[in-house]
Amino acid sequence: MSYYTSLTGLKNAQTDLNVISHNIANAETNGFKKSTTHFADIVSSSVVTDPSLTVGIGSRVAEIKQNFTSGAxxxxxxxxxxxxxxxxxxxxxxxxxxxxxxxxxxxxxxxxxxxxxxxxxxxxxxxxxxxxxxxxxxxxxxxxxxxxxxxxxxxxxxxxxxxxxxxxxxxxxxxxxxxxxxxxxxxxxxxxxxxxxxxxxxxxxxxxxxxxxxxxxxxxxxxxxxxRSNVDIAEELVDLISAQRYFQANAKAIDTATQISQTVINLRT
Known part of the structure; x- marks a missing residue:
């Protein structure tokens, strides 16, 4: 499950990077309106699931929202x-x-x-x-x-x-x-x-x-x-760093899960 959970995080981070890149690419486009990515969690549960034992299984892109504030x-x-x-x-x-x-x-x-x-x-x-x-x-x-x-x-x-x-x-x-x-x-x-x-x-x-x-x-x-475009380059660069860290953290989680799985396999052999 940890693989799937982190994989959804990787996909979402990639989507976020794509949106931010699109904003930066159009920073000089007249009339352009930037977009932001919003995420939501995914929870695995049923009618008989104990709420105290509910386990999350990742995240998803809930919305890519356009920002129509006026540009300079x-x-x-x-x-x-x-x-x-x-x-x-x-x-x-x-x-x-x-x-x-x-x-x-x-x-x-x-x-x-x-x-x-x-x-x-x-x-x-x-x-x-x-x-x-x-x-x-x-x-x-x-x-x-x-x-x-x-x-x-x-x-x-x-x-x-x-x-x-x-x-x-x-x-x-x-x-x-x-x-x-x-x-x-x-x-x-x-x-x-x-x-x-x-x-x-x-x-x-x-x-x-x-x-x-x-x-x-x-x-x-x-x-x-x-x-002009309503894209704030400084803000987008900060968001870009955050999205990159988000991507790296999920990649690290997958690497850790791989190491744990390998350890278990070695114990059995």
Whole structure:
């Protein structure tokens, strides 16, 4: 039993090392959220087992939990670099698969067709403005026309703290394109990671609730800034040492059990 017990500890230590390594590897990834490993014990018992004689038989990974605390903010000066000053996720839709994704990485740019997209090609979602009112019931791709009705070329795109997306043209005119759509969830830790600092809805997260920046629980948008990873390198290195010691201790327990077994075998021979 001691072999199996220590083997579960080795496997768990390996999982912990993998999670910590992943955190460290993404310390410079914008919008990345670190994860922590939580363990639970395994107990061998039945309805007739004497509680005073119950023996544990190891441990297991109970949960790998995501931490959605905000990361540090970096000033970039780029108008389409966006950071959410509080709760909420940017909503993007892939033009090829139609899949809706959520991210805290606000590094956006305008493509040749005028769509505002992220590095993976996902198009930023906005609410249309209807008669001066934000219509949060409808979401659409953020699209700025390369030229206006007068034929003037697009000069700049700006987004204020309330998420108002304004396109300005060479002739001095401007067009309010819409309002950036933010999403929130009952249980963000239940979101499914899909890579590229993005997530999608799962049964554990609950459906997305949408709203405008700066309203309700949604934070304002800060243009010209990017949210960095929330990984603390010093903390991760301490956790790495702890996980390594955990691995070594379980390996030592297996070695000790092997020596005891060998001693018993030698006695019998």
């Amino acid at each position: 903010v970096e000033q970039t000066g780029n108008a389409l670099d966006l950071a959410i000053g509080g709760e909420g996720f940017f909503t993007t839709v892939s033009p090829t698969s139609g899949q809706t994704q959520y991210t805290r990485n606000g590094a956006f740019s305008v493509d040749g067709s005028g769509y505002i997209k992220n590095a993976e090609g996902g198009r930023l979602q906005i609410f249309p403005n209807t008669n001066g009112t934000v219509n949060t019931a409808v979401r659409q791709d953020a699209l700025v026309a390369p030229t206006n009705a007068a034929g003037s070329t697009l000069a700049s795109v700006t987004i204020d703290q309330e998420g108002q997306l304004v396109a300005s043209y060479d002739d001095g005119s401007s067009i309010n394109v819409g309002t950036v759509a933010l999403a929130n969830f009952t249980s963000p830790t239940g979101l499914k990671q899909i890579g590229d600092s993005s997530w999608k809805v799962s049964g554990k997260s609950g459906p997305a609730a949408y709203g405008a920046p700066g309203s309700g629980a949604f934070g304002p948008i800060n243009s010209g800034q990017l949210e």
